Amino acid sequence: MNISFDIKQFVEALENSCHKVRKKTFSKNEVITNYIEKRNQLCILLDGSADLVRYDLNGNRTIIDHFSKYDVFGEVFYIVSTNNELFVEAKGKCEVLFYIYDDIKKKCKTNCKFHETLTELLPELILNKVTNLNMRIELLTKRSIRDKLVGYFNLISSMYLTKSFSLPFSLTDLADYLSVDRSAMMRELKLLKDDGFIEKTGNKITLLYK
Amino acid sequence: MNISFDIKQFVEALENSCHKVRKKTFSKNEVITNYIEKRNQLCILLDGSADLVRYDLNGNRTIIDHFSKYDVFGEVFYIVSTNNELFVEAKGKCEVLFYIYDDIKKKCKTNCKFHETLTELLPELILNKVTNLNMRIELLTKRSIRDKLVGYFNLISSMYLTKSFSLPFSLTDLADYLSVDRSAMMRELKLLKDDGFIEKTGNKITLLYK
DNA sequence: AATAATTTGTTGCTTTTGCAACAGAAAAAA
DNA sequence: TTTTTTCTGTTGCAAAAGCAACAAATTATT
Numbered sequence: 083m084n085i086s087f088d089i090k091q092f093v094e095a096l097e098n099s100c101h102k103v104r105k106k107t108f109s110k111n112e113v114i115t116n117y118i119e120k121r122n123q124l125c126i127l128l129d130g131s132a133d134l135v136r137y138d139l140n141g142n143r144t145i146i147d148h149f150s151k152y153d154v155f156g157e158v159f160y161i162v163s164t165n166n167e168l169f170v171e172a173k174g175k176c177e178v179l180f181y182i183y184d185d186i187k188k189k190c191k192t193n194c195k196f197h198e199t200l201t202e203l204l205p206e207l208i209l210n211k212v213t214n215l216n217m218r219i220e221l222l223t224k225r226s227i228r229d230k231l232v233g234y235f236n237l238i239s240s241m242y243l244t245k246s247f248s249l250p251f252s253l254t255d256l257a258d259y260l261s262v263d264r265s266a267m268m269r270e271l272k273l274l275k276d277d278g279f280i281e282k283t284g285n286k287i288t289l290l291y292k
Numbered sequence: 293m294n295i296s297f298d299i300k301q302f303v304e305a306l307e308n309s310c311h312k313v314r315k316k317t318f319s320k321n322e323v324i325t326n327y328i329e330k331r332n333q334l335c336i337l338l339d340g341s342a343d344l345v346r347y348d349l350n351g352n353r354t355i356i357d358h359f360s361k362y363d364v365f366g367e368v369f370y371i372v373s374t375n376n377e378l379f380v381e382a383k384g385k386c387e388v389l390f391y392i393y394d395d396i397k398k399k400c401k402t403n404c405k406f407h408e409t410l411t412e413l414l415p416e417l418i419l420n421k422v423t424n425l426n427m428r429i430e431l432l433t434k435r436s437i438r439d440k441l442v443g444y445f446n447l448i449s450s451m452y453l454t455k456s457f458s459l460p461f462s463l464t465d466l467a468d469y470l471s472v473d474r475s476a477m478m479r480e481l482k483l484l485k486d487d488g489f490i491e492k493t494g495n496k497i498t499l500l501y502k
Numbered sequence: 503a504a505t506a507a508t509t510t511g512t513t514g515c516t517t518t519t520g521c522a523a524c525a526g527a528a529a530a531a532a
Numbered sequence: 533t534t535t536t537t538t539c540t541g542t543t544g545c546a547a548a549a550g551c552a553a554c555a556a557a558t559t560a561t562t
Binding site: 264284 | 510
Binding site: 436437438472473475476477479480494 | 518519520521522528
């Protein structure tokens with residue numbers, strides 16, 4: 083996305099701020115943070131990729147959100163309801179910046195550059211988030227697995243500006259992201275292939291339509 | 293929600309701003325606005341209720357979002373992709389404020405009170421939006437109609453702080469909101485009733501569990 | 503390099519959901 | 533008030549999705 087430059091500014095300002103910011107490194111499958119009521123943490127993924135995951139009472143795993151470089155997450159962006167364990171897990175080596183959001187409102191006495199950058203960039207940062215959430219909702223409201231898959235492929239395709247791409251997810255994770263049964267999704271992928279809509283080798287997809 | 297006071301401030305500042313703000317009234321079923329690429333309009337619903345609606349290629353109607361007093365909407369919160377007609381329709385008499393977002397960034401020369409209030413309140417406004425979107429996603433990721441219904445009821449119940457409430461939707465609209473077939477939803481509602489989980493008279497629901 | 507763990511691909515069977523159609527109730531319009 | 537329109541409630545049947553189980557392939561770990 084074209085906000086990466088702004089984010090760099092933001093991160094720099096945050097790191098040089100008068101407030102306490104923690105930076106930490108994680109390796110694959112480690113839990114980066116879990117969402118706790120009222121804490122209002124704001125995290126920035128400086129490097130790597132991670133998933134926001136929930137397990138429901140039936141043991142179904144859902145990938146609520148997928149984060150890559152410079153994405154933001156934390157309770158700031160999510161009201162935590164007690165009956166859902168939410169946590170962010172690293173998909174590989176990750177570098178993460180932690181910050182408590184509430185401090186942003188309390189103006190520091192020295193009126194540092196940090197607050198200036200923050201108030202300027204935060205809305206844009208969050209709007210970017212909103213856009214992602216809306217795209218997600220658009221996918222989830224599709225009525226069939228096929229429509230979800232095609233919708234997702236179109237999204238990736240228009241993001242990378244190519245009809246041929248590797249999925250940023252494993253197929254198992256993609257099913258959890260689209261909130262469908264994995265084997266049913268595999269079946270549908272095969273049908274899409276048989277019907278000549280896509281080509282598929284491993285998790286490399288080529289769109290043949292339009 | 294507890295942001296209504298802040299929104300009032302916001303609206304006041306907006307109306308007295310140095311920029312062009314349009315206010316307009318709509319009656320039931322009128323189209324308040326449709327989402328147009330790159331316009332970046334920001335709207336505030338001053339009174340009434342309205343739905344953000346999409347019709348897909350198969351003619352399925354989906355209620356993407358439901359707005360009530362002081363909710364914000366517009367392209368600012370949505371990247372418009374060409375293959376989806378998105379519009380907001382009034383569910384009854386509505387009063388709406390229109391504003392073009394891009395003007396917010398361009399600081400006016402006179403450094404008016406408006407910009408101050410705006411930069412202060414906007415992040416909070418949008419965060420509120422994010423929270424709603426996340427709740428929506430949580431509902432949509434539920435794997436069955438029953439889970440979606442129960443999830444939705446729990447939400448309403450905890451919002452109104454009562455186990456007995458009238459649905460803010462017609463049942464037809466609720467199905468579109470949960471993105472499921474209406475008759476299948478009706479069937480599931482009946483099963484929930486038969487299983488003793490809920491009581492239902494018209495669109496008044498009472499939760500019997502917990 | 504060998505072993506263990508995870509992911510992919512497939513399938514038969516069951517359950518859930520969607521579709522279509524219709525009658526009655528309720529709400530809106532004339 | 534009467535008529536028209538929309539919404540609710542129901543059902544049989546068809547289609548889609550979920551579940552479970554397993555082998556093959558791929559990827560990590562030792």
